[in-house]
Amino acid sequence: MDSQPATRWAASSDHHPRPAASTDGNDQVSIRLLSVDSHPLFREGIRAMIASQRDMALVAHASDGKEAVVRFREHRPDITLMEARLPDLGGIEALITIRAAYPDARIIMLTTLEGDVEVQRALEAGASGYLLKNMPSTELLQAIREVHRGKKRIPSELVAQLVEHMGDHNLTVREVEVLKQLSEGNRNRDIGVRLCISESTVKVHMKHIIEKLGARDRTDAVTIAARRGIIRI
DSSP: OOOOOSSOOOOOOOSSOOOOOOBOTTOOBOEEEEEEOSOHHHHHHHHHHHHTOTTEEEEEEESSHHHHHHHHHHHOOSEEEEESSOSSSOHHHHHHHHHHHOTTOOEEEEESOOOHHHHHHHHHTTOSEEEETTSOHHHHHHHHHHHHTTOOBOOHHHHHHHHHTTTOOOOOHHHHHHHHHHHTTOOHHHHHHHHTOOHHHHHHHHHHHHHHHTOSSHHHHHHHHHHHTSSOO
């Protein structure tokens, strides 16, 4: 099912013409794919899935964000399957880097988490889709073909997450920094030293964080922030 959440979709023209897609003996368009994932078993699963499709071809794979940028430049795939949380350069950062040079790049983000903040970031950066890794392979294949035809793809459960938090107050950059420090087990005094702010200022930030996230306490605030993709633990 195609759904468009209430968010700004990136739109721009391509200044780098895309290589023509190849065709097989039955004149079927071969969708050229790049697979980017840090887990070898998942990459192997994607390879096997694509190999079974007559209208698709896996042209390259990468295991981190920096390699993804290099492989994209080398192969100019029609569709890129990008893990959202990659080591080194993250998936969303790699997406932003690629689309800065190739504005028409069609990139589908794949994740195990349903965090609305991470989804929002990816869509605003120009992702053509944002899908959960536990989806059936038939749905992923359908999403690839739809994105290749120029459509957007995001599961209804992720749309529901976006709608649920649409009116929430966003955390400031400093509040996110405080949360990250808290998630690493630092006390207020330590957080203040690390961020060069007073302990009383840290307490004020924590009060605002708990209120904005609707959390019961500091621990609950970290849990909620991690689930929504505000911070990574």
